[in-house]
Amino acid sequence: xNELKAQAREKYLSPWEMAVESxxxxxxxxxxxxxxxxxxxxxxxxxxxxxQNEPVxxxxxxxxxxxxxxxxxxxxxx
Numbered sequence: 001x002n003e004l005k006a007q008a009r010e011k012y013l014s015p016w017e018m019a020v021e022s023x024x025x026x027x028x029x030x031x032x033x034x035x036x037x038x039x040x041x042x043x044x045x046x047x048x049x050x051x052q053n054e055p056v057x058x059x060x061x062x063x064x065x066x067x068x069x070x071x072x073x074x075x076x077x078x
Contacts, residue, residue, distance in 0.1 A: 015039035016047035023056040033057070034065050041073060052078050 019036035022029040037057075040048045051057060052075050060066040061078050070077060 014045045014047070015043055016045035020047075020054070020056060023054075023059070030060065030063070033060065034063070034069075037066075037069055041069060048073060049075070051075060 015036045019033050019040055022033040022036055025033075037048070037051070037060075051073065052070065057066075067077065
């Protein structure tokens, strides 16, 4: 993720891409992943509509902040 942050200083990387990379780290990147997902929602990143179908985010399903985000997006709960 740090490498992606460095790349983002030179070119645009969507918050969705950053969230996916952060999620690949699993539980260690939980806070950061949620932050990037919230940014993806705020910036209307197109990938956000696939959030519930991406297994990489399964570790977030029990988190209340994730459920709030799903509700804000208007997706059915997992």
